[in-house]
Amino acid sequence: MPAMARLLPRPAQTRHLPHLVKRSYSSPTMQPHYSSGTDEAAAATSLTALLTSSGGSWTLSSNGSAIERSFKFKTFAKTWDFMTAVSLQCKIKNHHPEWSNVYNSTFIRWTTHNPPGLSEKDLGLAALCDTIAKDFGELAPEPASCEMRTMADKAAVAAADCCAPKK
Numbered sequence: 213m214p215a216m217a218r219l220l221p222r223p224a225q226t227r228h229l230p231h232l233v234k235r236s237y238s239s240p241t242m243q244p245h246y247s248s249g250t251d252e253a254a255a256a257t258s259l260t261a262l263l264t265s266s267g268g269s270w271t272l273s274s275n276g277s278a279i280e281r282s283f284k285f286k287t288f289a290k291t292w293d294f295m296t297a298v299s300l301q302c303k304i305k306n307h308h309p310e311w312s313n314v315y316n317s318t319f320i321r322w323t324t325h326n327p328p329g330l331s332e333k334d335l336g337l338a339a340l341c342d343t344i345a346k347d348f349g350e351l352a353p354e355p356a357s358c359e360m361r362t363m364a365d366k367a368a369v370a371a372a373d374c375c376a377p378k379k
């Protein structure tokens with residue numbers, strides 16, 4: 213099996229991770245893909261405020277079903293404290309990121325697994341991450357590294373059907 217094929221998760225494992233399944237075409241302007249039941253007008257307003265194109269720090273994933281960015285702090289301890297604070301919000305809101313951490317950087321991707329797409333929870337928690345990051349003295353944002361993104365991709369695939377309703 214060619215090396216690249218080994219890196220691509222098998223479709224069966226990624227049906228709940230549409231943002232990991234690269235589209236064969238690249239649309240000139242990426243369009244958001246909202247999770248069913250989302251109030252798209254309200255979500256579009258929140259999304260616009262978060263994106264780099266409007267002065268925010270988040271980027272839309274290639275097929276529009278996730279937003280993602282990296283955060284950098286002075287020390288590992290501050291990075292971990294930031295992630296701990298975010299994790300408490302995840303517990304409160306019962307919504308969880310796909311994320312990775314290397315020393316004083318963390319990469320965070322917000323997407324809803326079930327039903328798949330961008331939801332108000334993703335957008336609200338992304339805005340909350342920006343606020344909490346300021347509290348922990350976030351350094352100037354840098355573009356997310358491929359390695360950090362790949363780590364998050366692999367963790368998401370390993371999580372398999374993490375959010376499918378329990379039978």
Ligand SMILES: C[C@H](O)[C@H](O)[C@H]1CNC2=NC(N)=NC(=O)C2=N1
Nearest residue numbers: 306307308323324325326375377
């Ligand atoms: C039953 C299901 O696990 C819960 O509704 C939550 C848990 N956290 C979640 N987090 C994310 N990102 N997407 C979900 O669909 C999701 N579902």
